[in-house]
Amino acid sequence: MELKQIYFDQLNLDQKEITLIGRVRSNRQGKAVSFMILNDGTYLHDLQVVYKTDTKGYDDALVSRVASIVEVTGTLILTPGKQQPFELQATEIVLLDQAVEEYPLQKKEHSPEFLREIAHLRARTKTFNSIFRIRSTASFAIHKFFQEEGYVYANTPIITSNDAEGAGEQFVVTVNEDKDYENDFFGKKAALTVSGQLNAEPFAQAFKKVYTFGPTFRAENSHTNRHASEFWMMEPEIAFAELKDGIKVMEDMLKSVVQYVMEKNMEELKFLESNLEEGLIEKITGIVNSNFKVNTYEEVLEILKEAIKNGHVFEENNIYFGLDLGTEHERYICEVVNKCPTFVTNYPKEIKAFYMKQNDDGKTVAAVDLLVPGIGELCGGSQREDDSQKIIKRCEEMGIDYKDLDWYIKLRDYGYYKSTGFGLGFERLLMYITGASNIRDVMLYPRTPKNLLF
Structure with missing residues (x-):
């Protein structure tokens, strides 16, 4: 029988x-009665096993160390009013596998840094068991939302020849050390994908609504608590849709996923609220119950300038058109001003990707970022540019060889009427839902600069 x-x-x-x-979590022996705490991984809470210390037949129980695997048979006894709702009065305990005395996870507190060094074991702790169970639920919830809304799941390639963001922060895939890409495996330069968006757009024109959900990679030498070299991205793409349509999908999806996690993982959320972030449940409940607000980028600039005028100090106080908003600015807007999740739209085209729809003002693009209290930017998207000549011009301005994107650009010549999409960094969402302060702690095996332990 399973614990759950x-x-x-x-x-x-x-x-x-x-x-x-x-698995034995602890084994406390008394003179007459002993207590063994077990967990089989199916539920957050444990099972207390009671056995008599001096009774014959319990030799296995007495020598079972922490982390050992045992098979216990006994009678379940309800214990209302006690900390444990029930206990198992053992009639037989069989040691199936004995763990070594040097097992690194003992009852004492361990730091997140130490646990990252034993990532293959940390899921056995209640904190990481809760986080990774929520990760599983949230992943399913994303698929559930889009499948129920009629989206087609598109598996875009991990190895690609294009850089969707145009930032050049890609991991090269090669079998040649001399960078002779013409004679390389694919006959051209190949890299790990930074986004599935470009490959998803053609499928949206065929199916109207598609989404990708898989690993993406950035060779960005960043050591912040919000960046990783390998992470998961969820990217829907909707044909015949404008930016406002994408904004609605973003809000509906986020509320649906958070609501589903709250329905399925309330015990884990309560534990994480007690151990990682006070007020966590109230915070994510605010996502579900809030009416999200919308501000344009230029409105945000005016709000920030007014705040500085009234004495607020940011690390970056130089507010100007073209500024790439920092986390401090984003959090001020959604936490102090609007006090709710906030969409910021119409960013300067100079700080956004080449594929974004250029607005009629000639200086902004139909882009959107969703800012949430406690973290800042959670996801971002845009309406896609439908004028092939404008895309070519932006590529030239950004130093991107548009010939490598010929197939993507020519899609506009084959019956292309609007397209909108966005990307959600899955681990950032998990940080928000679980209260984890470091992206490395919501990933099973984090991949960050100078870190490839497993």
Whole structure:
């Protein structure tokens, strides 16, 4: 029997004999009665096993170390009013596999930095068990939302010849050390994808609504708590749609995912609220219940200038058109001014990607970022440029060889009427939902500069 089943069916199991295989979390021995704490990984909370210390047949129990695997048979007894809702009075305990004494996860507190060094074991702790269970739920919730809305799941390539962001921060895929790409495996320069968007757009023109959800890679030598070299991106693409349509999808999707996690993982959220972030549940409930606001980029600049005029000090106080808003600016807008998630639209084209729809003012693009309290930018998107000549010109201005994007640009010549999409960094969403302060702690095996332990 699994531990989760015992918790959900405890009333019917009272006074019944059950057998469970689990891992020893602690084994405290007394003179007459001993207590073993078990968990089999199916539920956050543990099972307390009670056995008599001096009774024959419990030799295995007495020598079982922390992390060892045991099979326990006994009678389930409800214990209302106690910290444990029930306990298992053992009739037999069999040691199936003994862990070494030097097992690195003992009962004492361990720092996140130490646990990252043993990432293959840290999911056994309640904190990371909660985080990774929520990761699983949130991943399913994303698929659930888009599938129920009629989107087609598109598996875009991990190895690509294009740089969707035009930033050049790509990992090169090669079998030649001399950078002779013409004689390389693919006969041209290849890299790990930074985004599935360019490959998804043609499918949106065929299916109207598609989404990608998979790993992406950035060779950015950043050591902040919000950046990783390998991370997961969710990117929907919607044909025959404008920016306002994408904004609605962004809001609906986010509310749906957070609501689903709250329905399925409230025990984990309560634990994380107690251990990682006070007020966590209230914070994410605000996502579900808030009416998101919309500000243009230029409105945000005026708000920031007014704040500085009234004495507020930012690290970057030089507010001007063309400024790439920092996290401090983003959080001020959604936490202090609007006090709710906020969409910022119509950014300067100079700080945005080549594929974004250029507005009639000649200086901005139909782009949007979603800012949320506690983190700042959570996801961003745009309406896509439908004029091939404008794309070519922007590529030239940004030093991008548009000939490598010939297939993408010519898509506009084959019946192309608007397209809108956005990208959500999955790990950033997980940081927001779980209260984890470092992106490395919502990834099973984080990939960051100078870090490839597993």
